[in-house]
Amino acid sequence: MRALRTPVGLAAGLLLVLLALLAVFAPLLWGSRADAIDTDALQQGASAQHLLGTDALGRDIFYRVLVATRLTLGLALVATFVGVTAGLVLGSLPSVLPRWAGRLVTSAVNIAVAFPGLLLALFFAVIFGTGTVGAVLAIAFAITPSFARLTQTLTASVSGRDFIAAARVCGVGRFRLLVRHVLPNIAEPLVINATLAAGSALTAFAGLSFLGIGVQAPSYDWGRLLGEGLNRIYVSPAPALGPAVAVVLAGLAFNLFGEAAASAASHRQVVRQRSKPLHESTVEERDGEGVLTVRNLRVSFPGAAGWITPVRGVSFTVGQGEMIGVVGESGSGKSLTALAVSRLVEDPGVVTADRLEFAGKPVTETSPRELGTSLAMVFQDPMTTFNPTRRIGRQLAEVSEVHHGMSRKAAFERVVDRLRAVRIPSAAKRARQYPHEFSGGMRQRAMIAMGLMGEPRLVIADEPTTALDVTVQREVLRLLARVREERSAAVLLISHDITVVAQTCDRVLVMYAGRIVEELPTAELFTSARHPYTTALLAAVPDLETDRDAPLAVIPGRPPEPAEIGAGCPFAPRCPVADERCRNEEPELTEVEDGHRVACWRLVEGLPGLDDAMPDEKCRDGELRAGRVS
Missing domain, CATH: 1.10.3720.10 (MetI-like)
Structure with a gap:
């Protein structure tokens, strides 16, 4: 103790x-x-025989x-x-x-x-x-x-x-x-x-x-x-x-x-260990395999009527230096997938997978010490992630002190260097300030700097631009892109904004009701998206030519709660082309082209009516038009 x-x-x-x-x-x-x-020693004082004396009865x-x-x-x-x-x-x-x-x-x-x-x-x-x-x-x-x-x-x-x-x-x-x-x-x-x-x-x-x-x-x-x-x-x-x-x-x-x-x-004592060269990762990657490999990932929680599974059989691979975007509505399982990959799902949540490996090592069986700082997580709201009672510099320095055995002085110097790397002015001064003294964009950059205290091979960014204005949002996205280019780090970007993903990522994973319903290269997002949910997301994004007098386009209905998912495709109640099979049998994620996977019965069978849910010519030219989904 x-x-x-x-x-x-x-x-x-x-x-x-x-x-x-x-x-x-x-x-x-x-x-x-x-x-x-x-009775012969009543109320005596202290003595060799009675060290504290006796009471009125001689005891x-x-x-x-x-x-x-x-x-x-x-x-x-x-x-x-x-x-x-x-x-x-x-x-x-x-x-x-x-x-x-x-x-x-x-x-x-x-x-x-x-x-x-x-x-x-x-x-x-x-x-x-x-x-x-x-x-x-x-x-x-x-x-x-x-x-x-x-x-x-x-x-x-x-x-x-x-x-x-x-x-x-x-x-x-x-x-x-x-x-x-x-x-x-x-x-x-x-x-x-x-x-x-x-x-x-x-x-x-x-x-x-x-x-x-x-x-x-x-x-x-x-x-x-x-x-x-x-x-x-x-x-x-x-x-x-x-x-x-x-x-x-x-x-x-x-x-x-x-x-x-x-x-x-x-005040937890800092556990120091022998210093390791920072350029050497604690996890080795197998030749020919991705930095992160996920197969049939499931996350379940106990409920009143049995186990509830918000993430249901997610599979994907993130390659070295690759930037992948994950999009979907709230509750689709994006953040929970990231938490499961990072081993941050709290008890009594249960994470299972046929294969969950980071750089060739099974994530669930590898100790945090062995994983080291190769995996970095950038959370959605750094104001609640940073401890408000401790200075930014001390919180960042703990990474190097604990994982790399650095002295307090050396760790602080590294903090200043990393804050400069993420373009925070007056880094030495800022390192001595508290989180509330940072703006929203600076806190987000400081969170990225914390991930860079080691040498990350994968950065998971969970909604890093939420609640930021467009200028700061652009700076944060450019910073993630620079981290990827300079360090050959893979990036898994989770976002509600499909246009942000389209502009910054190599591939996009579209999630709905705890599953990936479509995966394709972002270069083909506006021209080859095949799932009705993906096309509805694209069509619901307004542009400068959108009719201001017309109501904004929305996807009718709402996503199902994890406990409400039954037989059939979860998107069927909101899908304009769903048929009886869609309502009774859930489709598997199937490869329709090289690097393009879709989970939809209508696509596999090539049934008519899909064109009504596809983007029009303007979308195929790279622009998004509102009003496509009623």
Whole structure:
């Protein structure tokens, strides 16, 4: 555990182990001595025979402090467990209850958090009465509000992530979503804060026993021993100092260990390895094969009615230095395919493929260390990808520090060089800035620079021009093209804009409902597109000659949800030339010409009526006309 690698964490861990050993063995070894009454040694001070003196019945206080470890720690841990469990339930309820009920729970927690914890403990102690059970419940319910607030905050931070949204789309219920997706992702901070809460519970319990409303005679804990020894502290301070030191040390052990664990979780130590020459890739490519080979790729998620498969049997190859575009409507499986290739599909998603190889190595069986930085991913929104609390330079430098074993100084110099390579002015100054100080286009270029911190052989760009104006969009596309030319890197460009793909890529993959429905060279896109969906996409793009008084062309209907895909061609309900076979049997992707594959029954059989869905002469001349699809 990383917390034990720090001096503070190691010291706190050893102290906790010592306390655990005392809690287990002290009553067995010294229980009889702690309870032995000696009328000849009443209220004696510290001596060689009695290290902390004796109490009013002549019992040795030192042994009583050791024996009291079990009850003190046990009650503190029980109170922590009850409080943390109650806080976890209250904090999670807004995620599973209806909105109005969740708001009531949140409001109640917010009101409770406004009161100091000790005041709440005293309030509940009065309600539950004096004694061990009342004190445990009082401290537990005093811990509950703050832990509930923490759980609510962490749950809200995770609930907005993409994999949570994907699970909702797949039909995962609220309770299952909470247990399977949310809680495992917030477990680490919850455990750390539970450790801190245990230290607070221990000191609070000692305080209640000291005031006389906690542990009652004949039982005793450190707080009760402290209260008994305080009556004669001016005459003999040792009987009070002994349990006081025990409370302080135990509280410090829990709190320092929790702080060390939190520090280790927030600042992961950089794993350094022997430096490798950057021009040498960690993955070798087989002769005569593509950089990326995908055969029958499937991505599935569990749903309420069974497994849902948003990506269904995708196959393609990306060659060295080749730029391939992937187009399709939202929900067609483009980004999920890229995530699956990059091994970024979160559990419980399942990725299967007959063959999924990057540069000759099976992706699913190769460790991230072995893959190295040969595969780079440029995400759609760098503002949510970059950590907003860390400087751009530090985030980019981690790539070289972790994967290439560079020193911090050398890695930063490489960051500056890579920022210059992507045309970011004043690179050294910009590297010390935070993501919010960058414009949208500069953040996207910084994301590309992160991919260039190594020597990538494949760059997967997932909607890199989304939400950018046309000028910045052109700069980003030119940058990707330059990366491809200068480094012979392959590029897989995912985009909604079919014209962008046509202008920049060598080949285009058209996806619909989780499958590739057409693959062809971009040079033939406007003249040889054969699938009705591809021609509809082309026809739906307006140009300068589009009639402004006429409504914009659209593809009627909507793409099917992954759980709605049944028998037949998924595009059949929206296709102007679909027949009965199209509605009952799904076509396979078939090669109709060299380098041109189409999944359509009408094309294979050469049935009439297809010309109505094809681009007109103006489209074949390289221009796009609106109004072709009603």
